[in-house]
Amino acid sequence: MRTCTRKDVLTETTPGVRWVWLAAWPVTAVFVLSNAATPLYVLWQREMGFSKGTLTVVFACYIAGLLGSLLVSGVVSDRLGRRPVLLPALGLALVACLVFATAGSVAALIVARLCTGVAVGAVVSAGMAAVTDVAGPARRRLAALVASCAMVFGAGVGPLLAGVLSETLPAPTVTVFAVEAVLLGSAVVVVLRMPVRRPDRAGGGPWMRVPGVPRGAGWQLALGIAVFAPGITATSFVLSLGPSLLSGLLGTGSRVVSGALAFAMFLSATGVQFAVRRLRRRTVLVAGAGATALGMLALVAAVHSGSVAALGGAALLAGAGQGMGQLGGLSLLNSTVPGARLAEANAALNVGGYLPAGVLPVSAGYLSDAVGLTAGATVFGTALAALAVGGGALVLWGRRRVEPLG
Numbered sequence: 001m002r003t004c005t006r007k008d009v010l011t012e013t014t015p016g017v018r019w020v021w022l023a024a025w026p027v028t029a030v031f032v033l034s035n036a037a038t039p040l041y042v043l044w045q046r047e048m049g050f051s052k053g054t055l056t057v058v059f060a061c062y063i064a065g066l067l068g069s070l071l072v073s074g075v076v077s078d079r080l081g082r083r084p085v086l087l088p089a090l091g092l093a094l095v096a097c098l099v100f101a102t103a104g105s106v107a108a109l110i111v112a113r114l115c116t117g118v119a120v121g122a123v124v125s126a127g128m129a130a131v132t133d134v135a136g137p138a139r140r141r142l143a144a145l146v147a148s149c150a151m152v153f154g155a156g157v158g159p160l161l162a163g164v165l166s167e168t169l170p171a172p173t174v175t176v177f178a179v180e181a182v183l184l185g186s187a188v189v190v191v192l193r194m195p196v197r198r199p200d201r202a203g204g205g206p207w208m209r210v211p212g213v214p215r216g217a218g219w220q221l222a223l224g225i226a227v228f229a230p231g232i233t234a235t236s237f238v239l240s241l242g243p244s245l246l247s248g249l250l251g252t253g254s255r256v257v258s259g260a261l262a263f264a265m266f267l268s269a270t271g272v273q274f275a276v277r278r279l280r281r282r283t284v285l286v287a288g289a290g291a292t293a294l295g296m297l298a299l300v301a302a303v304h305s306g307s308v309a310a311l312g313g314a315a316l317l318a319g320a321g322q323g324m325g326q327l328g329g330l331s332l333l334n335s336t337v338p339g340a341r342l343a344e345a346n347a348a349l350n351v352g353g354y355l356p357a358g359v360l361p362v363s364a365g366y367l368s369d370a371v372g373l374t375a376g377a378t379v380f381g382t383a384l385a386a387l388a389v390g391g392g393a394l395v396l397w398g399r400r401r402v403e404p405l406g
Contacts, residue, residue: 073343364380
């Protein structure tokens, strides 16, 4: 009879690295949907005749669905497990594909965006926590990197895929969301086979609440939000009004061009995380804040000078700012929050990030309708750059209150 060694136990209880990457696929698939509509808004805007303000409201409905989902999904995931949250979320994402494909009114777009937001809220809490669960305690830093990159990579692939498909194939809105439905179907298969266990026992307290973190992890959460929130707000602005800026600067409504801009932004967010993954968390957060601030200054320069290069630089810097803020925030939480509260902690980070990402671009959209795109973008960019600088200063000031911040 063979003796069971420690190596055997680790092999039997800890899935391989391949499953860490596979566990991130549902996050990627849902985030492809999250931004797949971006290049298509120009089409819908022409067909339905709505303003830039209405466009940002449609985008904000996604944020509303996401925030509502985050009030529930993190707690439910920590108590019932990752799979009972992820499977309904993927089902709702498939419903959103159907509504988008058949949309004939602003109301339909709002419904589809709400459904998408709810699904995204579930995967940024339960899905990212599932990656950490599968990775195991020894691979928590890898889990933060993989989960964060899965999110931003999916967010970038969505608009590029939609832009190319909608320009090259017939029935653009139907084709785009049919392809996305196939991706979501494959994610369902991954979730069904994912090696995650149900929690041993349910926690206490209400099932629906503002997500938080355990005592002692508050500063980690605050520092992550301070940098992640301005970064994701910057990328949200580029996503919602970027096509309008491109149309004004280039005189083109090409969905491939607007999709490529969004893809480049999130490719920057993905690449920068691999580049900085070995740096101290404080360094990553400060660099993220600086990139967001510089990106917003480049945005202001772009709208005043009519420079496409400046607009491209703004998108790349905004992506880098979000990527580093997101990685730094997730890494801090992964290093301090136990697995039984991790989905809720992820939800708390995203509530702090997405709340301003929903409010500020809507304000900028209506301001642009009232005073013009140049003035609106200038006010928005300047205010967001100031917030990013403030976030970086908070990280530097609070470095001694979070130990270790390596």
